[in-house]
Amino acid sequence: MALHGTNQELGRPHNRRIVLEAVRRHAPISRADIARAVGLTAQTVSTITSELETAGLVTMARDHRVRRGQPAQMLSLNATGAYALGVQLTPGLARAALVDLNGDIVGCQEQELADDSPEAIFAAVARMKRSISAGAARHRLLGLGVAMPGPFGVEPMSFVGPTTLERLKGLAVRDRIAAGTGLPVFIDIDSSTGAMGEHLRGAGRGLKNFFYLYFGVGLGGSFVRDGAVMGGTHGNAGEIGHLPMVPDGDPCACGNRGCLERYISLEALRRWLLAHGVRDKRADLGKLAQARHPALMAWIGEVAPVLRRTIVMIENLFDPEAIVIGGMAPPELIALLIKACHPLLPSLGNYGGRTSDRLLVSTVGADAALQGAGVLALNRLLSPRGEDAATRDCVIDLIETARSAGLRRKAS
Ligand SMILES: [Zn+2]
Structure with a gap:
């Protein structure tokens, strides 16, 4: 998304968001660089950054990497602001x-x-x-x-x-x-939100395009392009769990048969384990995976072919750099599932010069x-x-709270 401010006084709340966003994305950054990046005058940027500093949202420090002349004031986010x-x-x-x-x-x-x-x-x-x-x-x-x-x-x-x-x-x-x-x-x-977390801190960090497969109680997915989650017309894009991947398969609550999440989801795994005499506690799945428990390995053998076909579909539809698999399932379990999908079927994922894996295990897991x-x-x-x-301007609230605290300090 391009950032552009407006050089009109009425545009102040919008400009504050624009300037703060420039700091969120590019910190540490000087006021001159912000002005250039967002098309605002140096004076406007200076006024706004002072307000943001008063609000406690940004901090300023001299850039001492500059050897000659007066070092520029660099702005960073105040994490605790x-x-x-x-x-x-x-x-x-x-x-x-x-x-x-x-x-x-x-x-x-x-x-x-x-x-x-x-x-x-x-x-x-x-x-x-x-x-x-x-x-x-x-x-x-x-x-x-x-x-x-x-x-x-x-x-x-x-x-x-x-x-x-x-x-x-x-x-x-x-x-x-x-x-x-x-x-x-x-x-x-x-x-x-999992795709966003994975983009910010997880295995999707540094990837321009990736598909995030959310392996939770159900199964979902989201495509991330240039740091933005593609929501589709109604914000629901990527509802991969209800793709009817198994012809004449299990009936699903959505009305279709053979939906993916009837086979690949923590709910499906729980049903499988119960049917095989294993009481599933959420925290135990990682241990079952580490121990290569026979019931769990049998489930993986059963569902891996379905996931294998799904991967081709995702890659052919979105041409991602990688598919990141995460969510509430433990990483040990996801790793076993990925292993069982190999060798992967031919797809757009086999592009020339590929250096990274087509499937990645989330590095932030459930926290994403x-x-x-x-x-x-x-x-x-x-x-x-x-x-x-x-619904309200948070930055104004923070500025006013800071100013009235300052006034109270002066008065006492
Ligand atoms: Zn369904």
């Missing part, structure tokens, strides 16, 4: 993370849900918000991003079946969480969706991309 909460909701589990302005997780909690009732879910989120943000400056916690199973707004598929949160169907989830936490709330599909959820909130509240969704 603002926070967001990332929340992940999935059948049986709620997780929350405090994410700083750099997009890094600085604290994390989770709660198993005895049932997936709305009351249990909303109470768990409110409880985790209170405990995780205790001690942090309250006005610096700007908002909350939620990752949950998709797709959204599709009658036969949304909030239907054991891989979704069925009991939230028809509820104003955003409003209920906002009321319980007092924060502005933004919601996206877990595979989309959580981190991406926090960054979703920061983006909506601070970046030009989120401008339409903003």
Whole structure:
């Protein structure tokens, strides 16, 4: 996305987002370089960066790499200047993370849900918000991003079946969480926030284009291009779990037969293990994989051919640099599944001069969706991309809080 400011006074809130975004993307960066990059006057950039410094969002330091003359003031993000909460909701589990302005997780909690009732879910989120943000400056916690199973707004598929949160169907989830936490709330599909987390800190870092396969209770996916998750017309693109990959296969809650996530998902694996006499506890899957447990290896042998064909389809559709497989499944399990898919079938993935693997195991695992959820909130509240969704100007709030604190200090 190109960043361009407007040299008109009315454009100040937009320009603040533009300048802050330039720092988020290119720090450390000088004011002169920001002005050049976003097409604003040096004076406007100087005024705005002073405001952002007052708000505590950026810090300035002299660039001492310059040997001659007065070194330029370089701007960087102040990681502790603002926070967001990332929340992940999935059948049986709620997780929350405090994410700083750099997009890094600085604290994390989770709660198993005895049932997936709305009351249990909303109470768990409110409880985790209170405990995780205790001690942090309250006005610096700007908002909350939620990752949950998709797709959204599709009658036969949304909030239907054991891989979704069925009991939230028809509820104003955003409003209920906002009321319980007092924060502005933004919601996206877990595979989309996971793709964002993987792009920022995981195996997708440094890749221009990649497809992220979210292996959670269900199965989802998202294509990331130039750092942006491609959402499609309704934000649901990549709903790979409901591709009917097995002709006349198992019936699925969506109404089709042979959907991919009936075979490849933690829910499918749980059913398989139960049928083979293994009680599945979420934390034990990594151990079962390390021990090459016979029931688990039999499942891998059963589903690997389906995944192998799916990989061809993804590569031929998107021509990605790589497919990153992550989500809530333990990395040991994903690695075994990838191994069982080899040799991979011919596809666009066999492009000439290829130096990297076609399939990569996530390096951030389950945290990707959580981190991406926090960054979703920061983006909506601070970046030009989120401008339409903003309900209030967080930066103004931070500036005013800082100024009134300064006045109180002077008065005392
Ligand atoms: Zn389906």
